[in-house]
Amino acid sequence: MAYESFRAFVDRLDREGELRRIRAPVATELEITEIADREMKSPGGGKALLFEQPTVSGRPSRFPLAINTMGSHRRMAMALGLESIDALADQMQFLLKAKPPVNFRQAIKLLRQGLDLLHARPKKVDDGPCKEVVHRFGGDPFSLNDLPALLCWPKDGGRFITLPNVHTLDPDTGERNIGMYRLQIYDGRTTGMHWQVHKVAARHGKRYYERGERMPVAVCLGGDPSHTFSATAPLPDGLDEILFSGFARKKSVELVRCETSDITVPADSDFVLEGWVEPGELRPEGPFGDHTGFYTPVEDYPVFHLEAITRRADPVYPATIVGPPPMEDFYMGCASVRIFLPIFKMNFPEIVDMALPAEGVFHNLVFASIRKQYPWQAYKIMHGLWGMGQMMFSKYIVVVDDDCDVHNTSEVLFRLCANTDPQRDTTFIRNPSDALDHAPTIANLGTHMGFDATKKLPGEGYHRPWPELARMTPGVKERVDKLLASISNQPSP
Ligand SMILES: [Mn+2]
Numbered sequence: 001m002a003y004e005s006f007r008a009f010v011d012r013l014d015r016e017g018e019l020r021r022i023r024a025p026v027a028t029e030l031e032i033t034e035i036a037d038r039e040m041k042s043p044g045g046g047k048a049l050l051f052e053q054p055t056v057s058g059r060p061s062r063f064p065l066a067i068n069t070m071g072s073h074r075r076m077a078m079a080l081g082l083e084s085i086d087a088l089a090d091q092m093q094f095l096l097k098a099k100p101p102v103n104f105r106q107a108i109k110l111l112r113q114g115l116d117l118l119h120a121r122p123k124k125v126d127d128g129p130c131k132e133v134v135h136r137f138g139g140d141p142f143s144l145n146d147l148p149a150l151l152c153w154p155k156d157g158g159r160f161i162t163l164p165n166v167h168t169l170d171p172d173t174g175e176r177n178i179g180m181y182r183l184q185i186y187d188g189r190t191t192g193m194h195w196q197v198h199k200v201a202a203r204h205g206k207r208y209y210e211r212g213e214r215m216p217v218a219v220c221l222g223g224d225p226s227h228t229f230s231a232t233a234p235l236p237d238g239l240d241e242i243l244f245s246g247f248a249r250k251k252s253v254e255l256v257r258c259e260t261s262d263i264t265v266p267a268d269s270d271f272v273l274e275g276w277v278e279p280g281e282l283r284p285e286g287p288f289g290d291h292t293g294f295y296t297p298v299e300d301y302p303v304f305h306l307e308a309i310t311r312r313a314d315p316v317y318p319a320t321i322v323g324p325p326p327m328e329d330f331y332m333g334c335a336s337v338r339i340f341l342p343i344f345k346m347n348f349p350e351i352v353d354m355a356l357p358a359e360g361v362f363h364n365l366v367f368a369s370i371r372k373q374y375p376w377q378a379y380k381i382m383h384g385l386w387g388m389g390q391m392m393f394s395k396y397i398v399v400v401d402d403d404c405d406v407h408n409t410s411e412v413l414f415r416l417c418a419n420t421d422p423q424r425d426t427t428f429i430r431n432p433s434d435a436l437d438h439a440p441t442i443a444n445l446g447t448h449m450g451f452d453a454t455k456k457l458p459g460e461g462y463h464r465p466w467p468e469l470a471r472m473t474p475g476v477k478e479r480v481d482k483l484l485a486s487i488s489n490q491p492s493p
Helices: 006-015 031-040 073-079 086-098 104-120 200-211 225-232 241-249 328-347 377-386 389-393 409-419 474-489
Strands: 019-022 048-051 054-056 065-067 133-136 165-169 176-179 183-187 190-192 215-221 254-257 264-266 271-285 299-311 317-319 351-355 365-370 396-401 426-432 445-452
Touching: 006 019, 006 048, 006 073, 031 048, 031 065, 073 225, 073 328, 086 104, 086 328, 104 241, 104 328, 165 200, 165 225, 176 200, 176 225, 176 241, 200 215, 200 271, 215 264, 225 241, 225 328, 328 351, 365 377, 377 389, 377 396, 377 426, 377 445, 389 426, 396 409
Parallel strands: 019 048, 065 317, 365 396, 396 445
Antiparallel strands: 048 065, 133 299, 165 176, 165 215, 183 190, 190 299, 215 271, 254 264, 271 299, 351 365, 426 445
């Protein structure tokens, strides 16, 4: 199911009892963060929040602000128009199973073709709601300061646009990429562009630099939340985010050409910020209270210059905050893992399930359960994951047997502690580390650690009998369920 606008999604959340409206004026400086942070840390992720009167420097903004719209398992599924994320994961699996690919590259190709067949291919249109109002610089003096962008944490370097879908093109192939890179607002028409060295947009930027050309960029806010999710999803490089968004929402995305460049953007966007990045131009960006839970320091990043802003007549400004976990992004990450698990399983059929617990803020901790067949298979899985896309950043990987629920952190820690001999069952490797990780001595370079918490086989040098986990038999469980039900049904005296 597709939403015709971000507002349509917010209205649906309201109808389903998933939204709290806040009518009183609330400051975009720190106050919205404090309210949203409490909500995101309440059980299950709380509710989505619609601030009807956000204020900017004490003055009411023209636009309402919605936050935590994807911050629960249910709302994340609703964002993609699903009852449960599982349906989409099953479809991914089906696509890959229809004609089993023999390698990763082929899988991506197959996936792309499969998505095309599902009518996910985008459609070009001449006009759309994102152009109901057009501001060009030199004409209507629209300023970035008119957006209710948040000053998230006290020591942040400024206001940040936190839920932007950044569109860039590969100048050689014309291939599009959409990523989510935070934008620090410097003034009315300039922002930072926080694409890190490992990101696709940074690669595009490098090509423009080599060609000596200015790089067109379009930043979309809002529209169908499916686009926003797709921008954050760890899609395999080369898999178009728009194609994926169309697949997820079961309706092809309508794309309209920007006013000032050849980039095409979803016509249902609430705001489109059009502009360019001058390759080579850098400016200090940050600090920013990041999803690691810590402030990232000031560093030089590219600069985004705005040329035009187009928008809906009645847009809703989408926002999120990051910081000490759990936050809204945890639920988005969970959905990604679930949806892309079939791709992992295709490469590693022994993988049963995977989880990235909130405490690990994505890159720090990965749990994988496997059906172990041969000695040291847990290490094969660790090395495999360390070689796959963004999984390369995984600081700690814990591999457990298939009878362990990786979504239950307590159960995984129990297995980790009980099943390992620290020296025998760990390995250290070198790999790139996440640019945001402050712990490595040298930025971007780190050691990673793997734990084999599976039960040990004789072939692994373990020659004592491995004990059996004490567990109740299924028959007893059912009998007791019935017994307890009958007791609770008895009328009280
Ligand atoms: Mn991409």
